[in-house]
Amino acid sequence: MFPEYRELISQLKTSDAYFSRKFTEHNQLDEKIKELETHSSTDLDSELKVLKSKKLHLKEEIFEILRKKSA
Numbered sequence: 001m002f003p004e005y006r007e008l009i010s011q012l013k014t015s016d017a018y019f020s021r022k023f024t025e026h027n028q029l030d031e032k033i034k035e036l037e038t039h040s041s042t043d044l045d046s047e048l049k050v051l052k053s054k055k056l057h058l059k060e061e062i063f064e065i066l067r068k069k070s071a
Helices: 005-013 017-038 042-070
Strands: none
Touching: 005 017, 005 042, 017 042
């Protein structure tokens, strides 16, 4: 995610607790989504949509932090 910010991400993961928490939460959601997709069924479709929406929101928030910190 965001290879152009790789160095800043590494720095923020150790120096900014809020960023680190959001980054970890995004990665955990990503793993959960991948796991659910491998066992995909119509019962899980609505849960997947919710998780993907949360993941997208986190990604947008992470990007906004990165954009501001790199300015």
